[in-house]
Every structure is written in C-alpha cells, then in structure tokens.
Amino acid sequence: MPDLLIVGAGPAGLAAAIQAGELGLDTVVVDENTTAGGQFYRQYPESFQEPASPRDPQRERGRQVISRARRAAEFRLGASVWGIDGPDVWLDQGGEPDLVRSHCTLLATGAHDRPTPFPGWTLPGVITAGAAQTLVKGQAVKPGSRAVVAGSGPFLLTVAAHLVAAGVRVVEVVEAATLHEGLRLLPRTLPYPARYVELSRYLTPLLRHGARFTRGCVVAAAEGRDHVERVELEPLRGGPRRTRSVGVDLLCVGYGFSAPTDLARLAGCSLRWDTGMAQPVPRHDRWQATSVPGLLVAGEACGLGGASVSALEGQIAAIGAARQLARLSDPEAARLARPLWARLRRARGFARVLTDAFPHRLQLAELPTDDTIVCRCQNVRWGTVRKAVEEGAHDLNEVKTSTRCGMGWCQGRICGAALPDLITSRVDPGFDHSAVFTARPPLRPVRASTLARALPRR
Amino acid sequence: MTISRDHGGTTIGVCDAIVVGAGIVGASCAHALAKAGLAVRIVERDAPARGTSGACEGNLVLWDRTSDPDLALTRVSHRRWAELAEELSAGVGIDIEYARKGSLMVIPESGGIDGARRQCDWLGGQGVRYEWLDAAGVREAEPWLKGAVDGAAYFPDDAQIEPRLATWAQVRAAQRCGATLHAHQPVLDVQSSATGVRVTTGLGVLSADWLVVAAGVWSPEVVRSLHVDVPVRPRKGQIAIIAGSPVQVIHKVMEASYVQTVASDDEQLQVANVVESTRSGSILLGSSREVTVPSDRGVELSVLSRIVARALDFFPDLASAQVIRSYAGLRPMTPDHLPLIGPLREHPRVILATGHEGGGVMGAAATADMVAALIMGAPTPVPPEPYLPTRTLNPAGSHG
Structure with missing residues (x-):
C-alpha cells in the first residue's frame, strides 16, 4: 500500500513526487495523459522523433523535472481516475480497471480554460487557448493557418507565440483588459523582474511576426458556414455596439481558468470561494490538507496561482503528507516548510497582481443569445436554461433536472463552469452561484467492460 | 379559501x-x-x-x-x-415520455423457471396479459439480448415514464x-x-x-x-447510465429473479439485471437493493461494478459502451x-x-x-x- 497517491503529473504533482521521494515516501503518480508534465511542461509522446531545433527551454526544464520525479515515484500514465471512496481511488488504465489504496492522496489535477459560451463558440475551428497549446506543444499539429487569439491574461501571449512558432499566421491578439487597467497595476509588477524576461520571450516573436494587439475587446461572435470564417470583435464597454470583422480559420479563446472540483467533491471536501477563478475550490490548511483526513490538494486544483505557486504547494503537500503519516514530527515538518511558505507568499503575491490585472468579467455573460448552445453534450441552448430559471430552478441541479443540461459526457464540467455567471447576471441575481452539479461516479466515461471487471471489495 | x-x-x-x-x-x-x-x-x-x-x-x-x-x-x-x-400533455404542456413498450421477464439458463412460472400463473389468474417466449422468441423480440436464456415472459402492457x-x-x-x-x-x-x-x-x-x-x-x-x-426504511438502489451505444434495447428487460429481490426481506445487497433505454437515447442499467440509512445517498462503486457485470451477461455488446453517470435512490420499504x-x-x-x-x-x-x-x-x-x-x-x- 503506497504512502502517497498523487493524481496529476503537472508542476504541482511532479514537485510533490520529488519532495515525497526525498522524504522516503512510497509514492505513486497517476495522470490521464500519456506523457507527464501537464500543460505547463507539455512533452511530445515518447514515440515522437523530436525536431532538433528550435529547442524549447520550457520543454527541456520539464523533461528534467519529470525525470527527477520518475526516479522518486512509480508513474502510471494514461490512467484516469473515475472514482474515489475513502482511501480507494479507482482507475481506468486503457480499459483495465484498477484500484489503488493509499494512506494519503494528493489532488493535483490542475485547471483548464474557463468555458465561455458566445454565439458560434461551437463552430469547428473555434478552440480553447489551452487546446491550441496542446496541439502545438504536445502533438506538433498546426491547428489552422490564420488565427485570432482572444480572451484575457498572459496565457494568450504564450499560446500566440506557440502558434507563430508552429507556422500559424496570428493576425490579432485580442485582450479583454483595457490598457488603462494594465498600466494602473504596473507598479505592483516591479518586484518581479524575472517575469519581464518571461514576457519578452513570448512578446518578441509576436511583435516580429506583426500580430496586431487589441485591448478592451472581446469576440462577440464567431461566424461561418460549417467552419469559422470570421470573428466579430466588440469593445467591452462604452458607446454603441461597434463590431469589427476579422477573417480567420482558427479562433483560440481563453478567458482565464477554471478548476474541475468533481474529484474533491466526490471525496467530500468542503469548498471555499476562490476570487482568482471565480468559483468554489477545495478548502485547505497551510499543509495543503483538505477537510477530508488523508486527502491533500495542491496547485491550480485549489485556486489560481500559476506554475510556481503550484510547485511550491506540491512540495508543501508532500511534507504535509509525511507529517500526517508521522514520518515527520511537527517541528521537522515546519522547519522544512518554512522557507517554502515564504516563497509561496511571494509567488501568490504575483498571482494576485495578475488576477487584478486580468479580472474575471461578468460582462462576458451578456454574449450568448437564446439560441447559443450552453451544454455541448446535450445540445441545451441558453434560452431553455433561462426559461427553467425563470420558472423557479434555484440551483444548477434543478436546472439539470428540468433541462438535461449537464447530464452528458462531460458530466457538467463545461456548462457547470459557465452557467452560474450567465444565470446570476442575466436572470436571477439570487441564484445559488456557489452550488455545483452533484459529483457522481464515474467521473470520466468508463467502458462498461472496465467497470464490470473493477472487482467488488465485498 | x-x-x-x-x-x-x-x-x-x-x-x-x-x-x-x-x-x-x-x-x-x-x-x-x-x-x-x-x-x-x-x-x-x-x-x-x-x-x-x-x-x-x-x-x-x-x-x-x-x-x-x-x-x-x-x-x-x-x-x-x-x-x-x-391530461398532463394537454393541460401543462409537459410530455412525460409515457411509452407502453412492454417488458420481458427473462429467465437465465442458470435457472429460475419454476419461480417465474408460479409468478406468471398468479398474474394470469388476476387477469394480467402475458405471453411465453422460448429462447428463439426472445432473440426475435430483443435481438441484442445474447446471453444464454431459457425464455421469457412478455408483458405487453408494461410501460415507462420519465x-x-x-x-x-x-x-x-x-x-x-x-x-x-x-x-x-x-x-x-x-x-x-x-x-x-x-x-x-x-x-x-x-x-x-x-x-x-x-x-x-x-x-x-x-x-x-x-x-x-x-x-x-430506506432500501438503496443504484443505477448506471450508458450513453452513445448503438445497442438497441427495445423492451424493459428484467431478470426473473428481480421479483425475489423485491419480495425479499434480506437486508443485504442483492443485484438483479434490469436494462432499458430512454427516449433521450441513454440506456439504464439496474438494479440493486440494500437496506441503509436515510442520509446514505452515495453511489457505491463495488455495487455499480456488479450491476454492470450482470447487465453484460445479458447484453454482451454493451461491453464497449461508455458508462457516463450513476445515481442512487432510497426506496421507502415497509415490513x-x-x-x-x-x-x-x-x-x-x-x-x-x-x-x-x-x-x-x-x-x-x-x-x-x-x-x-x-x-x-x-x-x-x-x-x-x-x-x-x-x-x-x-x-x-x-x-x-
């Protein structure tokens, strides 16, 4: 029985695995991706012949972190977690069921682009910024030839730079935050000079490429017959609705991030509101322990922070697990964690600057029309949900019961993240914004034959 | 007033x-x-x-x-x-998806035919319509039901609603x-x-x-x-839901031993196969019965596993289908x-x-x-x- 099971092999999970190895914990890492690294350290599949140049320094650093972590723990990749029941975590590894029982479990499941419905967002050629990055960084696939990258936050620049490197013509980067908002926060970024180096790494190729930068604008609609052909850009606030049309065959959208909490909720964790993500996330103490004994959380799974925060939290969580397992006394654990806590405070400070500079925007909720699909699995349109709320649905589960919204393949991970904003700002300000769909197993679709062979314990 | x-x-x-x-x-x-x-x-x-x-x-x-x-x-x-x-469709405009699709009480080859015959004799005596199907008749009525069965009783009047x-x-x-x-x-x-x-x-x-x-x-x-x-007292039942399968389930298909699990006073877990499709295209797999407490509405994974395994005994082609969801309900049981x-x-x-x-x-x-x-x-x-x-x-x- 392993001491620690880490779910997720991104920056948080890898840092936790390395730290756990140093503390002598018997550790297993699972990730549903077939390569370790998560989105931040995205690697090519092992079967790829990697192009010799240009070398991507982040991929290189990722490879080093991954190889250290792999020496410290047993890795099981391509294994998705579909259930958790006390110390038992149920896996689906390529159709083979498995159950891992461990003393402690660390949720390091990360975040994904916040789903933001707008007219045309389901058209082929409209993908999330993260999806574009995955295609380029993880599969060496060029997702289109002429792109607009739109949304909010520095991640847009990263993705745009990756697209340019992949040979995509990025015509415009559309940032929702205004120039004024950015300048106002400039002084708060001064204590973090290293971040400027990072920024220039992405900005320089984009400027050389000739991409147009627009601030204070959003994509109001994507249009096209059976593929996106143009996007309609619209200023976020002020004045009459003036739109400008840009011809593209690829639109990458990313308005910040959202963390899936289904696993934490299924395990029974209590949640708190995270302003950065504008959603409830698992509550944790300074050792990254959740309200459920033996269950810890680290990284973006418990709030917006970025890779540095995630890695520090992962390290602290490993120390927290060793402490729970009595492998470290309280003073020993505190001695190890103290410098990490100090660095974490600083890293979180920068994350807060970014949160303030690129705030979550309720105005985006004005974009969908009655005809816009909000639940992509069940094809439920905004008008249907609006009507259900007007007729008295109080929370997401009631919306689900009366519209089938959230009953499909993704189990409400997509629409569940988008609907609270839409409903509170457009229909019912008193709607229970913090309520989420009830989490039930299997958390990922599992083949019936896999489920049938998942051996009963009793 | x-x-x-x-x-x-x-x-x-x-x-x-x-x-x-x-x-x-x-x-x-x-x-x-x-x-x-x-x-x-x-x-x-x-x-x-x-x-x-x-x-x-x-x-x-x-x-x-x-x-x-x-x-x-x-x-x-x-x-x-x-x-x-x-009345509800006309009065409040809600289609409750009433479907008189009929049910099949299936007798697995492993046994149960005597109990099934007794149940049918009693029901027939009370005027419930039914028809015996032999194994070939079952294949014809429910082509995807490929598990080894002795036959089934077909109840044409059975129905379901959403x-x-x-x-x-x-x-x-x-x-x-x-x-x-x-x-x-x-x-x-x-x-x-x-x-x-x-x-x-x-x-x-x-x-x-x-x-x-x-x-x-x-x-x-x-x-x-x-x-x-x-x-x-609460008797918990769990259901697994399959989406996107090409398998057609025409009737409500229930294992004959289901009636014994219903009538049983056994408080322990019992599983009997129940399979049916819904108008939305999903397939529901049941069923389990187990006495519990009113706060226990969680799905137990080992029970879910047994339910799915039993369904595959009857509909083996569902093996490659995806289970996307599950839920548990608490049935109010009297002595x-x-x-x-x-x-x-x-x-x-x-x-x-x-x-x-x-x-x-x-x-x-x-x-x-x-x-x-x-x-x-x-x-x-x-x-x-x-x-x-x-x-x-x-x-x-x-x-x-």
Missing part, C-alpha cells in the same frame, strides 16, 4: 390540505386534491423530484408485484398513468388548479388535532384541515414531533412490502402516502386518487384496508 398574511403573527397560510414532499407521490396527491377543489400547499425541503423520484427508472411494470393488494393498486395506477400522460418530468408535470398541474409550492422549506414541526394540523416551516406556520405526508424515506423525520412510528396510505391512528388528520418501495412511480397515480377519496369521503378506487397505516404489519410472505 387560501389566506396569506405576510406580517402580523407567524401564521402564513390557512388551506385545506398541506402535502409534504414533492416527489412523484406527493406531487400526484397535490394534483388530485387541487383538482378536487381543495386549496393545497406543497411543502418540499428541496425541489420537486430531487429525492428518490429523481433517481429511479420510471417503471410502470405489473409483473414484479408480490401480493394481491399490491397488484390491485398497481393495476388501477397503470390505467391512470395512461390517462394522466394525455419520472422527473412526470413529477414536475404533476406539480405544474397542481399549481394550475391553484396549489402553491413552497420549495426549499424543510418541515420543522407538525402539530395535529381532531380537526386539523399546523405545520411549521422556515416561512412560518401553515394551518390546514389535512396533512398528507409523502416524503418517502424521510417521512418519519417529518412527523417526528408527533411521536409516531412510521415503519419505513410487508405494501404502501402506507391513510390516516395515522392517533392523528386522524395526518394521512400517510408513502412506503411504495420501488413502486412509487407506478403506484403514485392510484395513491393520489385514494388519498383524495379518503379526504373527500368519496369511494376509493380499491378497498383501502390493506394499505391503511393502522393495519397489523407483519413481515409478509409472498402471494404464493
């Missing part, structure tokens, strides 16, 4: 009848009472169909009944649901007849006298001539302040497997309408008519005695 006072005292309403519980039984009772002209308030601690009615299959099945009175009530209900489906939609439709129909829904209002206190009841919620006190308690496994909690024993419909002995104005176990959707329509008849002093659809809470409750044998 509904009076609401927003201020000045804690009484917020006086009405003819308060129905506690907006599951399929409570919603149906509220509709029947409101239609009979009573001023009705529905008090629900959550929202309609958020308890057991939202976690079931919507079976309108006759063959799994276990006693004469059970079957008598069920047959009335069966007829009533066909009428209600049309239980969530049906519950909402009954609530809306009650509202159309003047009823009020108080959602998200747990009952805090109940007081009763010879002439009426007072029910306290977070909103204040509601007074009425009658109280109908249709809160399923949570009914004992509702009347806790009356210090009466409501002999209802003799008959519902509790009628007044409490010491509290003549408090009417129970619960204890249908897995037959709540099936029995709701007739139960509502029965409750309305008892309150209005009208003739009941079937003699009420076997269902009265004042009956002697013995762990029942079967009809045989």
